[in-house]
Amino acid sequence: MIEIKNLTKRYDDVTALKGIDLSVADGTVLGLIGTNGGGKSTLLRLLAGVLRPDGGTLTIDGKRPFNAPEVKSQCFFVPDFPYFYDDSTLKSAAALYRSIYHGWSDEEYERCLKAFPLDRKKRIINMSKGMQRQAALIIALATRPRYLFLDEIFDGLDAVMRLKLKKLLAERIADSGMTVIIASHTLRELDDLCDRVCLLHKGELLLERGLDELTGAYRRVQLGFAEAPESDGFLAELPVVSCRRSGNIYNLTLKGGEEDFMPIIQAISPAYISVTPLTLEDVFISEMEAAGYDAHDID
Amino acid sequence: MTRTISIKQTLKQSLAVARHDLKKCRLPLIIFAVVATFFTTAVLSLALVNKESRLQSLLSFSRESSMERFGSVTTLLVFLLTSVFALIYCFITFSYLHDKRKADRSMPMPIRAEALFLTKAVTVLLLTVIPSLFFVGIINIISSVSDTALGANTVNFLWQIPLGALACISFYALMAVCSGTKANAALTYLAICFSYTIAAFYVKGMVDSFFLGVPTNIGGTHFLMKALNPFAAYDGNNVVYWLIFSAVCIALSLVLLRFRKAERAQTSFAYRLPCYAVEALVTFIAGMFMGVLFGSNNVTGNAFWGFVFGFALGGATVFTVAHAILFRGFRGILKSLVCFGGAVAAGIILAAVCCFASSGYVSSLPEESDVKSAGFIEFTDEMLRSPGFSNVTATISDSAEDFTDSATIKDIRALHDTIINFAEKRSDASKFSGVAQTGLTDMLSSVLGQSSTHYSFAYKLNDGSTTSRYYDYSAIVFSYMLEPVSDESRYNEDYPAAALYTEDITKKPEYIKKYSPLFWMSADDLDSIMINYSTVESIGYPPDDVFFIENKGEGKADLQKVLEALRADAEEHGVNDPYSNDDPMITLITRDSNSVGSGSTVMSQTVLSRMGGSSLFGFDLTFGIPSSYTRTIDALKETGVLTENAKPDASSKYLYDPFYGTEDIY
Numbered sequence: 010m011i012e013i014k015n016l017t018k019r020y021d022d023v024t025a026l027k028g029i030d031l032s033v034a035d036g037t038v039l040g041l042i043g044t045n046g047g048g049k050s051t052l053l054r055l056l057a058g059v060l061r062p063d064g065g066t067l068t069i070d071g072k073r074p075f076n077a078p079e080v081k082s083q084c085f086f087v088p089d090f091p092y093f094y095d096d097s098t099l100k101s102a103a104a105l106y107r108s109i110y111h112g113w114s115d116e117e118y119e120r121c122l123k124a125f126p127l128d129r130k131k132r133i134i135n136m137s138k139g140m141q142r143q144a145a146l147i148i149a150l151a152t153r154p155r156y157l158f159l160d161e162i163f164d165g166l167d168a169v170m171r172l173k174l175k176k177l178l179a180e181r182i183a184d185s186g187m188t189v190i191i192a193s194h195t196l197r198e199l200d201d202l203c204d205r206v207c208l209l210h211k212g213e214l215l216l217e218r219g220l221d222e223l224t225g226a227y228r229r230v231q232l233g234f235a236e237a238p239e240s241d242g243f244l245a246e247l248p249v250v251s252c253r254r255s256g257n258i259y260n261l262t263l264k265g266g267e268e269d270f271m272p273i274i275q276a277i278s279p280a281y282i283s284v285t286p287l288t289l290e291d292v293f294i295s296e297m298e299a300a301g302y303d304a305h306d307i308d
Numbered sequence: 309m310t311r312t313i314s315i316k317q318t319l320k321q322s323l324a325v326a327r328h329d330l331k332k333c334r335l336p337l338i339i340f341a342v343v344a345t346f347f348t349t350a351v352l353s354l355a356l357v358n359k360e361s362r363l364q365s366l367l368s369f370s371r372e373s374s375m376e377r378f379g380s381v382t383t384l385l386v387f388l389l390t391s392v393f394a395l396i397y398c399f400i401t402f403s404y405l406h407d408k409r410k411a412d413r414s415m416p417m418p419i420r421a422e423a424l425f426l427t428k429a430v431t432v433l434l435l436t437v438i439p440s441l442f443f444v445g446i447i448n449i450i451s452s453v454s455d456t457a458l459g460a461n462t463v464n465f466l467w468q469i470p471l472g473a474l475a476c477i478s479f480y481a482l483m484a485v486c487s488g489t490k491a492n493a494a495l496t497y498l499a500i501c502f503s504y505t506i507a508a509f510y511v512k513g514m515v516d517s518f519f520l521g522v523p524t525n526i527g528g529t530h531f532l533m534k535a536l537n538p539f540a541a542y543d544g545n546n547v548v549y550w551l552i553f554s555a556v557c558i559a560l561s562l563v564l565l566r567f568r569k570a571e572r573a574q575t576s577f578a579y580r581l582p583c584y585a586v587e588a589l590v591t592f593i594a595g596m597f598m599g600v601l602f603g604s605n606n607v608t609g610n611a612f613w614g615f616v617f618g619f620a621l622g623g624a625t626v627f628t629v630a631h632a633i634l635f636r637g638f639r640g641i642l643k644s645l646v647c648f649g650g651a652v653a654a655g656i657i658l659a660a661v662c663c664f665a666s667s668g669y670v671s672s673l674p675e676e677s678d679v680k681s682a683g684f685i686e687f688t689d690e691m692l693r694s695p696g697f698s699n700v701t702a703t704i705s706d707s708a709e710d711f712t713d714s715a716t717i718k719d720i721r722a723l724h725d726t727i728i729n730f731a732e733k734r735s736d737a738s739k740f741s742g743v744a745q746t747g748l749t750d751m752l753s754s755v756l757g758q759s760s761t762h763y764s765f766a767y768k769l770n771d772g773s774t775t776s777r778y779y780d781y782s783a784i785v786f787s788y789m790l791e792p793v794s795d796e797s798r799y800n801e802d803y804p805a806a807a808l809y810t811e812d813i814t815k816k817p818e819y820i821k822k823y824s825p826l827f828w829m830s831a832d833d834l835d836s837i838m839i840n841y842s843t844v845e846s847i848g849y850p851p852d853d854v855f856f857i858e859n860k861g862e863g864k865a866d867l868q869k870v871l872e873a874l875r876a877d878a879e880e881h882g883v884n885d886p887y888s889n890d891d892p893m894i895t896l897i898t899r900d901s902n903s904v905g906s907g908s909t910v911m912s913q914t915v916l917s918r919m920g921g922s923s924l925f926g927f928d929l930t931f932g933i934p935s936s937y938t939r940t941i942d943a944l945k946e947t948g949v950l951t952e953n954a955k956p957d958a959s960s961k962y963l964y965d966p967f968y969g970t971e972d973i974y
Contacts, residue, residue, distance in 0.1 A: 054412070054570075057412075057416040058415060058416055059411060060569070060570055061570070076420060076421050076566075078318075078418040078420055081416055081418035084416065086412070088409070088412035090409055090412075092412060092413040094328070094331070094332050095332075096331060101328075101331065105324050105328050108320055108321060108323070108324030109321045109324055109417055109418065
């Protein structure tokens with residue numbers, strides 16, 4: 010169980026995280042999404058014990074991870090740029106981590122190697138970006154962590170490998186109840202994998218919700234009018250998250266179920282109405298627009 | 309549901325990290341091995357072809373010279389290699405504290421930060437020490453098997469290398485914890501090591517030049533001059549200090565590590581103390597350089613204010629540049645201004661004290677009526693390097709009771725007064741000029757092992773107190789004006805200020821018995837003695853009648869006999885100067901092991917002095933054997949060097965074979 014209360018982290022003059030409150034139950038797959046510089050990687054580094062919080066508390070199984078080997082032995086962090094020494098091979102890296110993590114499993118190592126067939130004697134730094142991530146993942150999963158922190162893990166992986174990774178993680182979660190926290194900009198992958206999602210922007214936690222709850226809580230609505238309404242006043246009655254108008258067409262993102270807004274929409278008699286559920290990416294863009302981080306705002 | 313990490317598990321983890329670091333340093337290790345193998349092979353080759361003793365090489369007619377020098381240099385270069393490679397290993401191994409990617413890899417590992425840090429420090433120490441000792445061991449074996457002097461000092465290396473490496477690595481570790489980048493760690497490490505020593509030389513130069521007579525040069529360079537330069541630990545001196553220094557560095561590193569924020573990786577500094585120290589030191593050095601330059605040239609019409617102007621100018625420039633380098637810009641320069649201010653204040657206070665408060669000290673000479681007893685010592689290089697005179701301060705203090713007769717006290721005062729008269733005539737500008745000169749001489753002396761004569765005066769006063777002064781002849785301002793002469797007849801009118809005629813005192817039997825190496829050296833200190841019946845002019849040519857009595861086997865007793873006879877004659881007739889007449893010569897040759905210290909200083913001294921042809925391993929003293937030295941002549945007859953009618957005995961077992969080793973000469 011991960012408990013985060015009022016967590017704050019500063020880098021000199023910059024506050025990377027501002028009073029974050031979060032609770033992650035065991036066996037959860039939590040997706041960290043957010044803008045660039047939103048604080049995702051900082052949160053993962055705090056969880057991994059790389060960084061020390063400046064304020065608030067962060068505990069894993071009731072203990073703070075910073076400089077706490079007993080906590081860290083349950084966790085594994087795969088950073089956005091996994092680091093390997095120049096002459097490291099998968100074999101030599103495995104030898105190192107085997108001695109360091111008491112949870113290391115050769116069986117798991119071999120199983121992961123089957124899923125990600127890499128040459129274990131080849132220098133890792135000579136491998137492609139995606140293969141380096143696979144190497145890091147093999148090591149990570151072979152340590153059988155209870156908490157796995159992944160930063161931009163899908164970056165560089167091809168579609169097949171992404172699928173394999175998701176499958177492997179799903180199996181491990183089912184088998185051992187592993188908790189996974191993934192920071193990623195690849196929202197489509199998180200859509201398939203995560204139970205819950207956190208949205209971070211400028212160091213603040215904008216929302217934290219179950220994925221179904223999140224995507225189910227929004228609808229993309231397109232309204233077409235034969236004659237444009239004289240004013241946008243009708244929008245005030247709707248739970249609008251974002252709105253974009255193009256002539257007589259309104260593209261709206263609305264909060265809530267159809268039962269909440271359809272009566273209002275029907276009352277203004279549009280020529281046609283199209284209602285579709287949102288993807289995670291849609292939710293992200295909408296929320297970011299609401300937070301003033303507008304993708305359409307390009308001058 | 310967390311699990312406690314046992315000590316056994318921690319050790320296992322540490323070993324794994326150490327093994328991994330070892331692999332990471334494989335390339336520099338291979339380079340070290342290649343370089344060391346090259347030099348070891350060179351030593352081996354030279355040792356096999358160069359079996360002549362140092363005794364023979366002293367005559368400079370053997371094949372020694374360049375080959376032996378190269379062999380010695382090679383042996384001692386192990387310190388240089390060790391220092392350089394220790395820095396390389398530190399740079400690589402401690403980079404996990406600086407590189408963000410490496411921090412992301414190392415910090416999440418389930419090892420306590422302190423354990424990880426200590427593991428890395430120990431790994432670097434072993435990486436540095438084991439290969440060096442391995443090669444020193446090989447050189448030792450070569451040396452003993454081939455019976456050459458190449459490895460005479462290398463036995464000491466077995467503890468000097470670990471001590472030096474420990475001090476250097478501990479200090480680097482501290483700098484690494486305090487720094488945010490690898491470059492800053494290495495930069496602060498090197499900057500503090502060297503700038504501290506240079507700054508200390510400047511302070512000493514000021515004191516020496518202004519407070520002429522202050523005993524700052526006693527016994528070579530004081531350890532305080534190198535207190536923050538762990539390279540000096542390779543000398544093997546002040547072992548306890550360097551052990552404490554290392555322990556403090558490691559302990560401080562561990563404490564700072566606890567509070568260090570990992571995100572300091574890739575920022576300039578985690579803790580600013582080293583950077584402030586570097587800024588203050590380089591400001592001080594540059595300030596002193598310019599201050600002394602401007603002061604000695606009376607730039608503002610006044611030496612002191614010229615110094616102040618120069619100090620501020622030089623200090624401000626270098627401070628600004630140093631800050632820009634250390635912080636990659638001018639951020640935080642206002643905070644650093646305190647270092648600049650501190651350095652400027654220190655420089656100006658030092659100069660003010662020197663300019664306005666030194667004259668009383670310099671001109672102080674006790675009244676004759678107040679003096680109960682007095683002493684004068686002409687320190688030679690051999691004395692300063694002798695273990696018997698290691699506590700020079702005490703020797704000087706004790707010398708205050710050497711002479712109680714009023715005539716000698718008068719002579720001593722007169723000699724001292726000559727120096728004081730000269731010293732009082734110097735302007736502040738010339739004193740500033742002396743700072744640069746004495747500072748440079750000191751630095752060169754410490755590096756090159758240049759030696760010079762030192763004079764001490766000590767007075768026991770009627771009130772029971774003792775006062776003393778110590779003058780370094782190497783101070784160039786001093787030597788320009790005062791010419792020591794060994795004979796009154798050689799008084800040189802070209803030196804109008806004064807001449808230092810010291811022999812009134814140094815030829816006294818009491819003085820000779822107490823301060824001549826002939827008396828304070830024991831027979832065990834000697835490697836051999838050489839008796840040369842050639843004349844002074846024949847030195848450097850193949851000898852005709854040269855005898856060697858080596859301090860081993862049956863020669864041991866003969867050497868002792870000749871030495872005792874020589875002492876008795878010298879005590880009665882005074883020490884004979886071999887260069888002022890054509891008397892036969894007797895040369896006492898000390899063992900190599902008499903060399904004081906070793907390590908970095910001796911390395912550089914030896915390298916350079918050997919290149920220049922002199923020897924610092926031991927030394928040799930030559931005396932003339934006049935006909936009045938009857939005891940010595942009798943002893944030489946008894947040992948078979950001379951025939952009954954006091955002629956060189958061509959059948960003596962000690963006669964040197966002139967055909968041996970001379971083929972390269974002709």
